Amino acid sequence: MTQCAVGHAAAAEHQQAAEIFSAVYRMSRDRAGVSRPAYSETETAVLKFLEELAVHAGLSTAYDAGQNLVMSLPEDAGAEQFVLVGSHVDSVPMGGNYDGMAGVIAGVMCLLRAKARGERFARSLKVIAMRGEESAWFGPCYIASKALMGVLSREELAAPHKGDGRSLDTHMEGAGIEMAPIRSGVPLMKAGDILEYIELHIEQGPLLIGKDRPAAIVSGIRGxxxxxxxxxxxxxxxxxxxxxxxxxxxxxxxxxxxxxxxxxxxxxxxxxxxxxxxxxxxxxxxxxxxxxxxxxxxxxxxxxxxxxxxxxxxxxxxxxxxxxxxxxxxxxxxxxxxxxxxAPARMSQSVVDGLSAAMERIGLAPMVMASGGGHDAAVFANAGVPSAMVFVRNQNGSHNPDEAMEIDDFMAGTSIIYEYLRGGARA
Incomplete structure (x- = not known):
């Protein structure tokens, strides 16, 4: 691909990502910022939008037992083992549009880039758009990832919704989830099937802004x-x-x-x-x-x-x-x-090193930092899945309407993940 063609492709990706974020924003606007309650009709509508986007682009889609959306290249749809990339689609009340969604859309953009270029990843890739990560609605956090790993407790399932008072269990069942396995602590996804879990997320503090860096790799997550x-x-x-x-x-x-x-x-x-x-x-x-x-x-x-x-x-x-x-x-x-x-979670050193090397290969100075906020990656890591995160620079913190991630920085974070996933790519 010529330098000119590369530039046109990058500009097209930038525009596409911006349009996806804008569409999701319009679907979930509130009096200020966005509200995508966990296990709500709004959350379901966002998943449906992403599903239609993926199908239109020629990707494979399916819903797992937790009613999370899973997307992949058609060739990888049946893979028994895979790298999992993603995050959550819910938000806090009147929050920002990038917290969680940036990680989902980063995975989608990796799939769309590979599809457009006719490339394969070194290992099968699946992208997951998870429901229910934020604690704002029920109290428990990381709900979907805990259900996937079989560690969502009965006490958490009994937690009442802040608005209508109905239990988390009731809301999940209302979203079409078969609850018997979750109540019994049966994992909805085998940890051994997940080769690695990678999550892009906006930084929730000021470090990257202060250091004038577009992105960094995360070494660990606070418990x-x-x-x-x-x-x-x-x-x-x-x-x-x-x-x-x-x-x-x-x-x-x-x-x-x-x-x-x-x-x-x-x-x-x-x-x-x-x-x-x-x-x-x-x-x-x-x-x-x-x-x-x-x-x-x-x-x-x-x-x-x-x-x-x-x-x-x-x-x-x-x-x-x-x-x-x-x-x-x-x-x-x-x-x-x-x-x-x-519990606190340490990220996989081998994945951290691999992402850092990918960061350097695309022309960015590697940087590694800890995460103050909690993320689904902690649940996967504590279940034994090698996990890592990429933080993207973001002004004004998170969980508020003023999140200010730049699409250029988002695309830099996405390219780090893409370069890592593509390493030693299959023909």
């Missing part, structure tokens, strides 16, 4: 433990009439707890450890709260993440100890509700 709604219960009273010694103020008790966790966070980071602590939801009862009323309860979320399992274990113990101590000091009680936890 976490989360409580969707911890309730601290005290005693209501008049703000001017109850002296401090007689107060049972749950808001001040929660403040004590978060302050002590923050102090532990600072200490661990100062010693070179890895930890982040977040309480993203805090509220008193909207029906009874008032400026002049000591609240009787406060609900708040807690999300604690680290790449070190020992740090996570230590923070769980610290949380329990501090809640017990503050309960005694403030005369309140804490109820944590159900726990959602995911």
């Amino acid at each position: 976490n433990f989360r409580y969707k709604a911890i309730r601290c219960t005290g005693e209501a009273g008049h703000s001017g009439a109850v002296p401090r010694a007689f107060r049972k103020d749950p808001v001040l008790a929660m403040s004590d707890l978060l302050t002590r966790l923050d102090e532990a966070w600072l200490s661990i980071v100062q010693k070179g450890g890895d930890l982040v602590v977040t309480s993203g939801v805090v509220h008193t009862d909207s029906e009874t709260n008032a400026m002049s009323r000591i609240p009787d309860q406060v609900d708040f979320s807690l999300d604690i993440r680290s790449q070190d399992p020992e740090t996570l274990r230590g923070m769980r113990q610290l949380l329990a100890d501090e809640m017990a101590q503050i309960s005694h000091e403030r005369k309140v009680t804490f109820a944590t509700g159900s726990l959602n936890a995911t």
Whole structure:
């Protein structure tokens, strides 16, 4: 192919990717950004759009037992073992259009490029568009990948939807999924059939922006433990009439707890450890709260993440100890509700090295970094599947309408994966 032809092909791919992102955006617009709820009609419509796109391009499509869309070159449709590339199509409420979708569309673009060029990958490739990764809708995260690997728990299946209160199990069944195997912990996809799992994702922090790099390879993913709604219960009273010694103020008790966790966070980071602590939801009862009323309860979320399992274990113990101590000091009680936890995941060094080499071959300086956010790749890695990720530069973080990935950077990340998959390509 001449240099001119290569340039025209690259421009056409750039335009095609932009059009796919735009189409998905239009299908899932909300008051701000996009909303693609897990196991919703909107999520299903996006999968149907991707299926029609793939079929029109001459690709093979199928739905797996979790009603995730799987796409491939026709020659690889029946492959018993394969490299799996993909991500999730759902979003947080009023989030951005690239979180998750970029990984799916990157896989689709790899297939479309191979189809257009008449090329084969070194090993059979399947691209997966997964449902239900975000925790925003039910509490549990990585729902589809956990179901595929047989590790979606009964407690997670019982989690209620934030809107209608119906269980995750009910919503999955409503999406056409046969639930008996999932309830029994039977994997919907054999880990041994997946040669490798590769996921492209927008970076959710500022490192690539700061270093002016379009993409990087991910070395590991933080694990976490989360409580969707911890309730601290005290005693209501008049703000001017109850002296401090007689107060049972749950808001001040929660403040004590978060302050002590923050102090532990600072200490661990100062010693070179890895930890982040977040309480993203805090509220008193909207029906009874008032400026002049000591609240009787406060609900708040807690999300604690680290790449070190020992740090996570230590923070769980610290949380329990501090809640017990503050309960005694403030005369309140804490109820944590159900726990959602995911172990940290190390990416496969051989896949990381291979992607780094591919990055260099296409003219980009290799860069390797850790992921602060969690991803489906962690579930596959912890199930024994050699896994790795490619991060793409993205301004303004993620989980918000202002995600600002550039298509040029996206295509650079896609080309890293394509070059890696093509290494030693079959005739």
